Amino acid sequence: FHSLLHHRGLRSSCFPRALSSQTGEDFSSLPVGVSLHGLTKIYGDKAAIENLNVSFYEGHVTSLLGHNGAGKTTTMSLLTGLFAPSSGSIDVYGKDMQTNIDAVRKELGVCMQYDVLFDHMTTKEHLLLYGQIKAPHWTPRELREILNETGMYPHRHKVVGTLSGGMKRKLSISIAFIGDSRLVVLDEPTTGVDPCSRRSIWDIIIQQKKKRTIIMSTHHLDEAEVLSDRIAFLEIGGLKCCGSPFYLKETLGQGYKLTLTKKVIILTCNAVNSSCCSKALLICVHHRRGSSATCKK
Numbered sequence: 001f002h003s004l005l006h007h008r009g010l011r012s013s014c015f016p017r018a019l020s021s022q023t024g025e026d027f028s029s030l031p032v033g034v035s036l037h038g039l040t041k042i043y044g045d046k047a048a049i050e051n052l053n054v055s056f057y058e059g060h061v062t063s064l065l066g067h068n069g070a071g072k073t074t075t076m077s078l079l080t081g082l083f084a085p086s087s088g089s090i091d092v093y094g095k096d097m098q099t100n101i102d103a104v105r106k107e108l109g110v111c112m113q114y115d116v117l118f119d120h121m122t123t124k125e126h127l128l129l130y131g132q133i134k135a136p137h138w139t140p141r142e143l144r145e146i147l148n149e150t151g152m153y154p155h156r157h158k159v160v161g162t163l164s165g166g167m168k169r170k171l172s173i174s175i176a177f178i179g180d181s182r183l184v185v186l187d188e189p190t191t192g193v194d195p196c197s198r199r200s201i202w203d204i205i206i207q208q209k210k211k212r213t214i215i216m217s218t219h220h221l222d223e224a225e226v227l228s229d230r231i232a233f234l235e236i237g238g239l240k241c242c243g244s245p246f247y248l249k250e251t252l253g254q255g256y257k258l259t260l261t262k263k264v265i266i267l268t269c270n271a272v273n274s275s276c277c278s279k280a281l282l283i284c285v286h287h288r289r290g291s292s293a294t295c296k297k
């Protein structure tokens with residue numbers, strides 16, 4: 001998956017300069033899809049996010065990681081215009097989010113942390129409804145394609161109220177990608193999805209990332225590593241660090257940690273050959289096939 005880590009082919013001089021100060025890596029040649037400038041959101045007297053400065057690049061999948069309550073969903077809610085920031089600003093493809101919210105939303109696809117679906121409508125009706133709003137030019141072939149890609153084709157006539165949690169998730173992800181949205185925000189897209197379906201969702205995200213800025217959050221570290229061109233770690237509403245998975249591991253990783261559990265077995269003379277025989281404790285590595293044991297004192 002290392003080839004996924006460095007997607008640097010896209011260049012443009014007409015995009016705003018990247019906010020790369022916190023990254024330690026130089027992405028300044030990449031087109032900036034979204035940039036957050038001093039973004040702060042205060043609920044009551046508590047800051048959910050505080051002074052976030054970070055850029056998200058076109059052609060990149062950027063993952064937001066962080067513990068529960070770190071501020072990932074809050075950041076995404078501001079990115080989708082659900083809430084207004086307390087201070088700071090968001091630029092989406094050069095447009096200020098606050099003053100151009102309608103224009104920004106035309107190019108925005110969202111999969112929120114909790115599915116926002118209508119129980120009495122079928123899978124297909126959902127796609128037709130959102131398709132009608134976001135992509136009236138959609139053909140039945142494109143509709144079938146997205147149903148097939150997400151494995152939802154056999155469930156297209158079921159009402160959403162009867163779908164499993166994972167199926168609802170897949171429908172929400174499909175809706176986010178309708179209409180070639182340039183900014184796609186996915187809040188924990190694969191939570192509750194089975195491993196095989198998770199893998200097919202990864203394929204969709206990788207396939208769709210070209211020409212889009214994808215911002216997703218996840219609690220799965222394997223997923224973040226495989227999918228992300230960059231990872232931003234949030235902690236108590238602040239940006240802890242940001243960079244490609246390779247860069248973060250190189251600069252902040254402490255190598256691999258291998259945990260061995262020692263199984264201590266007291267062997268009798270009959271169990272192993274007599275040269276090992278003693279009443280000492282032996283550590284044994286058992287070979288499954290020959291049921292033999294290599295022993296060390």
Ligand SMILES: Nc1ncnc2c1ncn2[C@@H]1O[C@H](COP(=O)(O)OP(=O)(O)OP(=O)(O)O)[C@@H](O)[C@H]1O
Pocket residue numbers: 043044047048066067068069070071072073074075113
């Ligand atoms: N509507 C709200 N009103 C008040 N406080 C809120 C609201 N939404 C979020 N918060 C607070 O803001 C902080 C960040 O919450 P947020 O939902 O953004 O975290 P998160 O990183 O998405 O967590 P999780 O991994 O659990 O989804 C938390 O302390 C939370 O209690």
Ligand SMILES: [Mg+2]
Pocket residue numbers: 072073074113187
């Ligand atoms: Mg959240």
